């Protein structure tokens with residue numbers, strides 16, 4: 001890439017961050033390499049698996065498809081920002097229900113699930129499944145992930 | 158009733174918290190100083206001779222580390238069962254993804270760019286691209302006859318018995334390749350100097366990698382080390398292939414004077430180049446009495462092994478040993494062969510040959526029922542094995558399992574009888590959506606085949622630490638299936654200690670003994686037992702030394718270690734006394750025990766789009782004692798999802814010996830909307846030789862879905878599908894051709 005680097009400034013998990021990057025770098029690489037937030041994963045690099053899901057200015061996006069410049073001035077949440085002192089209710093439900101097996105899809109699932117809960121898109125099992133359909137998991141067959149999401153919505157463990 | 162403190166309880170996943178916060182570090186997440194990025198230049202031709210390698214002129218090649226076969230310090234081989242597959246092609250090419258040359262550079266983009274600037278001139282030779290071509294020896298590409306391995310299992314006289322049959326049936330069944338699509342692609346970091354080689358990465362079997370590095374570098378065993386890093390799914394796909402990556406990364410590092418080299422495949426490379434499930438062709442000739450009694454079976458089972466032998470003989474063996482299904486058959490012959498073709502070597506994938514042969518027999522039973530005018534459940538009732546019956550190899554079924562009751566439970570859960578009767582009536586209407594219900598009955602042998610476990614001599618150990626903890630030392634890896642948690646439960650139970658006392662050590666060949674590979678549904682059943690025994694031995698040591706009077710295990714360990722310096726107990730595999738096996742005749746106890754199951758599917762098939770939707774899926778299985786219900790159900794659900802994919806959607810499209818659809822966008826694995834709520838029921842009968850009574854379960858759920866689905870397709874549409882995946886295109890051809 002020959003283009004000039006830009007100073008990218010954004011709020012990541014509530015903290016002001018900046019990095020000198022090529023404007024067309026993938027946001028995924030900026031998150032992983034420049035911000036050292038390796039919780040966000042790369043499973044395909046083509047927008048199919050959702051392992052790289054992050055919440056960018058209130059929208060759920062695949063960070064592997066977003067050029068860095070698009071994140072200029074934005075507010076971003078990654079899996080590292082989901083827990084407070086303790087796990088979030090969704091993280092707790094994942095732990096309790098066995099929603100994570102190998103754990104590689106899990107950060108993306110949690111970010112997508114958090115987005116779905118916050119946008120009230122989990123009224124029932126069908127809606128939960130639809131909401132998660134951009135995130136692939138090869139380990140679980142989704143049953144326990146869906147259960148965790150429904151439990152978190154109802155405030156159950 | 159549960160008399161145990163930890164066993165049988167849904168103990169939370171030990172590494173769960175790290176996986177939920179993003180703290181768990183996978184290979185590509187590790188920060189390493191001075192890292193180089195490696196990549197692979199491959200053949201694009203399925204078979205040929207390398208005539209020359211050209212590097213684009215004017216490109217700064219001096220910046221790059223370049224490795225060819227000539228740079229290998231020891232043997233140019235990725236050692237496995239035999240020493241056959243080259244680490245880098247030298248002169249000849251046997252498949253279209255064969256690695257030829259390696260490159261490394263500090264900048265990952267530069268190295269990918271450079272890969273495009275290397276041209277390999279290949280003189281093509283005619284390839285063998287199918288089982289049929291391989292059988293015809295057109296041309297011979299391996300040995301004298303393209304056959305990696307032949308297995309023959311015989312009992313009685315199937316030809317004579319066949320002649321007495323009221324129904325004689327012959328049919329051929331086909332299954333396609335399947336890609337694992339673990340969500341974490343393969344990733345390895347190698348560091349190699351003459352003083353020693355260390356490889357870390359995503360892998361199932363550190364000691365396989367260790368063996369391969371030892372042969373490649375011809376260094377002493379204690380100078381090579383392989384350590385697993387958190388692994389993002391494997392399913393067999395990281396059983397033998399990581400040895401290849403490990404060799405490549407280590408070679409680049411060797412040439413770079415010991416600088417660490419990382420190789421991470423992108424999704425396309427991972428899908429195209431790594432192993433897949435063996436495609437198969439199974440011809441079954443059977444004979445039945447008028448009442449449905451199975452009289453004779455003659456099975457010809459063929460696997461496409463790809464370009465090198467790798468694991469094919471063992472996959473073939475498991476396939477052959479499951480080929481007659483869970484049935485009594487006095488006269489049978491199973492003739493199995495693994496064949497060479499010029500595709501990338503096929504390898505381990507959950508089920509390991511059994512899904513292929515069980516698919517054939519379970520479809521065949523439904524076809525036979527149809528021809529005999531019997532309900533498929535009736536036919537099975539006549540023929541299912543009962544305790545004390547002889548199996549194909551003469552093995553006496555010891556497991557006290559009532560397979561008929563198991564089947565009936567699954568059928569009741571899915572309301573089989575009612576749907577069997579009502580769907581044809583519904584389907585006679587004009588609605589384009591047709592309904593069908595079907596099921597399969599099957600088993601899966603736990604642990605290595607035959608004398609395999611005895612030959613492995615697996616060892617696991619426990620170590621008490623100065624601060625009162627217990628480290629579990631085993632080479633068996635956590636890859637999502639829950640090994641860490643189950644090992645913790647088993648060790649804590651036997652020691653009568655709290656869970657928090659137990660720490661499962663990283664599987665690193667420099668630290669842990671060889672408990673064998675993490676495969677074959679053996680981790681809980683076989684290695685778990687070793688850990689249980691080592692823990693019982695540790696408890697006895699503490700008791701005998703007088704440290705455990707008040708029951709405080711941590712305090713006892715601290716005191717013991719303070720007094721004696723170390724506390725370590727080991728256990729080595731001992732085969733159960735009753736297990737007798739003859740590898741030359743294929744007679745005897747093929748597996749010490751089996752898990753048994755019946756899976757049932759309820760389908761909706763849309764005759765406008767030819768899409769098949771699984772409306773309900775029921776699994777009933779007998780797996781010994783369930784050590785952790787949540788983890789066990791998770792294994793079944795995940796395995797069923799993969800099985801449904803193999804049955805309906807996951808099609809590897811081959812073009813000149815390469816996977817053409819090597820992207821997630823055109824090789825489709827199921828999303829949450831494609832699957833029903835998979836229903837899981839366990840029957841628990843403690844197995845005397847498993848830890849806490851457990852048997853292996855990891856592979857079982859892969860075996861049942863495909864035949865259950867296609868049996869339901871036959872019920873819905875009155876056609877006889879004989880191949881998977883049953884994609885909409887295949888189904889359309891079948892329906893419109895019918």
Ligand code: FES
Pocket residue numbers: 041042043044045046047048049050051052053062063064065
């Ligand atoms: S890595 Fe971004 S969607 Fe797969």
Ligand code: FES
Pocket residue numbers: 099100101102103104105106136137138139140340389390637
């Ligand atoms: S838990 Fe492994 S891919 Fe989802």
